Amino acid sequence: MTLDLDAYLARIGWTGDPRPTVEVLRSLQRAHLLGIPFENLDPVLGSAPSLALDDLQAKLVRGGRGGYCYEHNTLFSAVLKRVGFSVTPLTARVLLGAAPGDIRPRTHMLMRVDVPGEPHPYLVDVGFGSIGALLEPVELVAGAELSDAPRHHRLVHSAHDGPLPMWELQAEKGGSWEPQYAFTLEPFEASDYEVINWHIATHPRSPFRQAVYAQHTRIGSHLALAGLDLVETADDGTVTERRLKDGAEALRVLADDFGVHLPEGTRLPE
Structure with a gap:
């Protein structure tokens, strides 16, 4: 499995000298989020996405698709390692939307990244499908604000x-x-994510099997699709909501507004 760094950088529209610095880490994370959307279409359509690097590049880099956290962060981890950062994969419990007392399993992938010469590591995450997602890395220091x-x-x-x-x-x-x-900060391994990925993609009660979820961070706004509900949140907080007619319209919106292109003949659940 060989990373095509030039193809990845072209996909996210990043130009510069890829060196292991905080400035490069920040700009790569933001460019990734602007360049590659979040989407769960493989589980919705009945399959668990592969986390093999070659498959991730075929899908996210060359295939006009996005992915969810394991795909995004596995790909980004490979990029960061190639550039010269030290990466430790982690797993989190999602608290967003949880009821009081609800203890969810650890199903979200994220990363600790160490930057040469910096006194503290950073939390890095390009795969959290929410408007509350990090746009840039944050120092792993209690009380740190970004x-x-x-x-x-x-x-x-x-x-x-x-x-x-x-x-x-x-x-x-x-x-x-x-x-x-x-x-x-307990490290996780690739085999751990294979199990979690399979569970999230195939368990009949997994929300990622029930409906389409897509997110696209754009310059000036954030676009979110949940089922047939499309929400655009401008940087000034203005929210515009629209209910799509059917799965066919959702496919058009995914292609036109999210940059997600699916094979001809694909039908989405409604």
Whole structure:
């Protein structure tokens, strides 16, 4: 499995000298989010996406598609390692939308990234399908805040019963902090993600099997599709909502507005 770095950089529209610096890390993460959308179409259409690097490049880099967290962050991890960063894969419990007392399994992939010469590692994540997702890396320091305009994030420690400190990523929303996900710094392996990926893509109660979810961060706005509900949030907070007519219109919106192209004859659930 060989990474085609030039093809990846062309896909996200990034030009420059790929060196392991904080500035490069920031610009690569933002460019990735602007360049490759989030989408769960493989599970919706009945298959678990491959996490093999060659398959990820065929789909996300050359195939006019996006993916969900395991695909995005596995690909981005390979890119960062090639550039010269040290990457430790992690897994988080998603807190966004959880009911009080609801303990979800760890199903979200993210990364700790160490930058040569920097005193602290960074939390890096290009695969969280939400408007509360990080646009840039944030220092892994308790209380660290990040003004990744137009968004605003912070990292805090939260109480739990385990032996490792629990970190919580929060995003500012309406003047208050909204929890996004919680994680420890225990490293995970590729085989762990194979199991989690299969579960999320195939379990009959997985939300990623039930409806289409797509997200696209754009310059000036964020676009989200959930089933047939399309929501555009401008950087100034203005929200525009529209209910699509059917799966055929959803396919057109995915192609035109998200840049996600599916084979002719594809039919989406409604």
